[in-house]
Structure formats: C-alpha cells, structure tokens
Amino acid sequence: MTTEKPAERPAFETTGLGVRYRRNWALRDCTVSVPAGRVVALVGPNGAGKTTLLHTLVGLLRPDAGVARLFGGDVASDENMLARMAFVAQDKPLYDYFTVAEMLRFGRELNPRWDGDFARARVNGLGIPLSRKVGKLSGGQRAQVAITMALAKRPDLLVLDEPLASLDPLARDDVMRALMGTVAETGTTVLMSSHVVSDLVDTCDWLVVLNGGQVQVSGDIDELLACHRVLSGPAGLAEGVAGRLSVVTGTRGERQATLLIRNGTEPPVLDPQWTQRPAGLEEMVLAYLRSPESASLPRPAVVPA
Numbered sequence: 001m002t003t004e005k006p007a008e009r010p011a012f013e014t015t016g017l018g019v020r021y022r023r024n025w026a027l028r029d030c031t032v033s034v035p036a037g038r039v040v041a042l043v044g045p046n047g048a049g050k051t052t053l054l055h056t057l058v059g060l061l062r063p064d065a066g067v068a069r070l071f072g073g074d075v076a077s078d079e080n081m082l083a084r085m086a087f088v089a090q091d092k093p094l095y096d097y098f099t100v101a102e103m104l105r106f107g108r109e110l111n112p113r114w115d116g117d118f119a120r121a122r123v124n125g126l127g128i129p130l131s132r133k134v135g136k137l138s139g140g141q142r143a144q145v146a147i148t149m150a151l152a153k154r155p156d157l158l159v160l161d162e163p164l165a166s167l168d169p170l171a172r173d174d175v176m177r178a179l180m181g182t183v184a185e186t187g188t189t190v191l192m193s194s195h196v197v198s199d200l201v202d203t204c205d206w207l208v209v210l211n212g213g214q215v216q217v218s219g220d221i222d223e224l225l226a227c228h229r230v231l232s233g234p235a236g237l238a239e240g241v242a243g244r245l246s247v248v249t250g251t252r253g254e255r256q257a258t259l260l261i262r263n264g265t266e267p268p269v270l271d272p273q274w275t276q277r278p279a280g281l282e283e284m285v286l287a288y289l290r291s292p293e294s295a296s297l298p299r300p301a302v303v304p305a
C-alpha cells in the first residue's frame, strides 16, 4: 500500500534520460517531472520517442543514460515500483481464444493486487458479455477489456500507449469517458500517448510534448493555455513585435503576420493594428512541434507563410 499522499511526490520523473537502439538515440537528455494525481497527455510526432519513453518508465527498456523514477523509486533497480503501475501496450495484447471471464481469471492469477469484483463490475457496466471470446469483441470493447485488466491491478500509475488508435470516433469517446469516470473515482495517475491532440483536450490536465527524443513542453494545461496567445497584424510590423516578445512560431504572408507567443501573466500591450486571442491546445502543440528549438531557446522565429 502507498503511504505518501498523492501530489507530495512526482508520479514519475526522468533525469537526463537517454535510450538508444544500436547507435541511434531515441531519447536524449530527456528530463521531465509530473505530479501524482494527474491525467497526462504525451504527444509528439511519429518517431518522437513516445513509446520508448513509456517502455522505459514501465521497465521494458533499460536506460543507456540518466534515470527514470516512479514514485521516487528507480525503475531499473527497484522491482517494487513495477507493482504500482499498469501498462496497456499499443497492440492491447489479449488472448483471442479466451472468453472475457477467462481473461479476468488470468489477470487474477498473475496479479497480487487484483480486484476481481471491480473488474467484473466494470465489464458488466460496459455491457460486455463475460462469455464472449476476446477475438469476437469490437475494437472498442477490446480496448475496454485491456483497460479494465490494467485498472483491476489497482495501479497508482496507469500507462496507456495510443489507447484510442484504430477506434472510430464514437468508440474513442466511449473509451475515454469510461476511463475518466474510473480514474476520477480512484485518483490514479494516468499517462497516455496520442497523435491526436483533440482526443485529449477534454480529459487530460497535464501536457508533455516530446519532439526528437527530448521534452519540449511539460506543464498544467490550463496554466500553459493562460500564457500562450495568438497575435495577428500587419506583416510589416511583425519583426518589431516579434523582437520584444517570446515567439514560439510565426507565419508571415505579404500583408498579414500571425505569431503564437508565450507571454507572462498579462497579455502584451500592442499597437491597435494587432489583434490577439488565447491560443487553443492543438494550435499551441503544433506551434511547438513546428519549432523544435522553442522550448530550450526561446527566440523569435518568424518564417514565411
């Protein structure tokens, strides 16, 4: 059982983490710390290192540099940490010839912290027949069973690699709603990766952007949104405005320029020819991804449209 209160310690943190496949570094100097009790979106383009980071956090890969910790324990050397987390891999490994009930019995045999009552109640509540073979479930039901198996371990940290991949929009919504309902009751920290930022907008409260094997952004989503704005104004004035603000990325056409900036607590005071509005989550993430140098080296980056 855990003794510390949630949020006293980071749920997970990495310091100078490096992981390589042969000579190619998939993660390099990757440093991040996320408080317990959060629902964390890990986003980044193909090949950014998301799966590698998740696999390292859950102990499937060993770091070549640095350290990964769960609840203060070194994942590579402290086996107790692994009992505190559950992982749902991208391909949701389940046995097609097992019925759902057999799958749950299998979970009970393997996991000392298994909560069988919870697992059956969740599956029943979702309307998934216990007698159905796993191979005959829909993609959404399959995801729900895999997530139920992970939650029934009663983890302090639930790690999901692309949980919504290959689901249609309705199933994506159903899976996210059911997941969020459960984690709201239990206070479990959730870390999930996705390509699709819009899937995570309503459910996650912490954002980690991974790009080129490094953490570009990590923070509370509301706080991040409060300090990013989109400015539009005459192209001829863009350089002057960009020169005195922290620009994440910008585009400049012949007449009009648009800048996504990181401001302090107050919106910037601008020439009346400029308009400004709060940034949306998706456009903020895209702005960072387009401008990999922005997190570590804030500087104006106005590029032609």
Ligand SMILES: Nc1ncnc2c1ncn2[C@@H]1O[C@H](COP(=O)(O)OP(=O)(O)OP(=O)(O)O)[C@@H](O)[C@H]1O
Pocket (backbone or CB within 6 Å): 021, 025, 026, 044, 045, 046, 047, 048, 049, 050, 051, 052, 053, 195
């Ligand atoms: N088993 C492997 N052997 C060699 N290189 C690998 C292996 N797995 C991943 N890589 C490389 O490591 C880098 C990071 O891959 P990773 O799968 O972690 O990224 P990702 O962000 O999860 O990508 P995606 O969104 O496409 O799933 C990529 O350049 C990838 O080609």
